[in-house]
Amino acid sequence: MDQDQSIKLEDIHYTNFTDYSQIPKIMPMIDAELSEPYSIYTYRYFLYGWPDLSIFAYYNNEIIGVVIGKLDKHNKSGRNRGYIAMIVVEKKYRRLRIGRILAQKFIDKIKEKGGDEIVLETEQTNHAALRLYESLGFAKMKRMQNYYMSGNDAFRLKLFLVDPLDPHQKSE
Numbered sequence: 749m750d751q752d753q754s755i756k757l758e759d760i761h762y763t764n765f766t767d768y769s770q771i772p773k774i775m776p777m778i779d780a781e782l783s784e785p786y787s788i789y790t791y792r793y794f795l796y797g798w799p800d801l802s803i804f805a806y807y808n809n810e811i812i813g814v815v816i817g818k819l820d821k822h823n824k825s826g827r828n829r830g831y832i833a834m835i836v837v838e839k840k841y842r843r844l845r846i847g848r849i850l851a852q853k854f855i856d857k858i859k860e861k862g863g864d865e866i867v868l869e870t871e872q873t874n875h876a877a878l879r880l881y882e883s884l885g886f887a888k889m890k891r892m893q894n895y896y897m898s899g900n901d902a903f904r905l906k907l908f909l910v911d912p913l914d915p916h917q918k919s920e
Contacts, residue, residue: 755807755841755844757844757845757849759807759808760805760806760807760812760844760846760849761805761806761807762803762804762805762806762849762850762853763803763804763806764799764800764802764803764804765795765799765800765802765804766799770795770804770811771788771791771792771795773810773811774791774804774811774814774836775788775791777811777814777836777838778814778834778836781836781837781838781839782834782836783871783896783897783898783900784896784897785897786834790833791816794816794817794818794833794834795816797818798817798818798819800857801816801817801818801819801830801854801857801858802814802815802816802817803815803850803853803854803857805837805841805846805849805850807841812837812838812841812846813835813836813837813838813841813846813847813850814834814835814836814850815832815834815835815850815851815853815854816832816833816834816835817830817831817832817833817834817854817858817866818830818831818833819831819858819861819863822865827864827865828861828862828863828864828865829863829864829865829866829867830854830855830858830863830865830866830867831866831867831868832851832854832866832867832868833868835847835850835851835854835868837850847880848880848883848884851880851881851884852884854866855884855907855909858909859909863909864908864909864910865906865907865908865909865910865912866886866906866907866909867889867904867905867906867907868881868886868904868905869892869895869902869903869904869905870902870903870905871896871900871901871902871903872891872900872901872902872903873900878903878905881905881907882905884907885907885908886905886906886907887905887906887907887908888903888904888905889903889904889905889906890903890904891903891904892904
């Protein structure tokens with residue numbers, strides 16, 4: 749499907765997770781676009797645990813994109829770590845910067861909540877995603893062999909929101 753050139757960014761609306769009715773609408777989109785299958789329990793874990801960190805993009809009352817994540821204290825470092833679990837934009841709406849907007853909204857929300865860093869994993873073959881994340885300031889931290897069920901490797905990327913060498917610095 750080709751993207752609709754008549755779509756204007758101001759016609760796309762963003763909202764947080766509100767209720768269960770949104771889950772069956774995003775599951776087929778995520779299943780179609782991401783390489784890993786997710787159970788309903790995975791969706792519930794993130795969406796109910798951190799509804800304000802689950803941001804949906806709507807066009808004509810249809811969900812066309814989503815970012816789902818969490819914020820918690822990292823066991824080893826003690827830092828407040830955001831995690832992007834899933835980020836997807838339907839193919840026909842790509843190249844409209846919706847993925848960038850979703851990611852930036854997530855980053856802004858993590859900063860607002862006092863996050864120190866954000867991590868995510870992506871397939872090492874997903875060059876478009878890698879370009880997006882690196883343009884937002886994420887850095888490759890680790891390559892994880894055979895990370896995905898397909899056997900593909902992944903990169904773990906991290907965005908530092910505070911100086912990682914200063915254990916006393918907190919994000920604003």
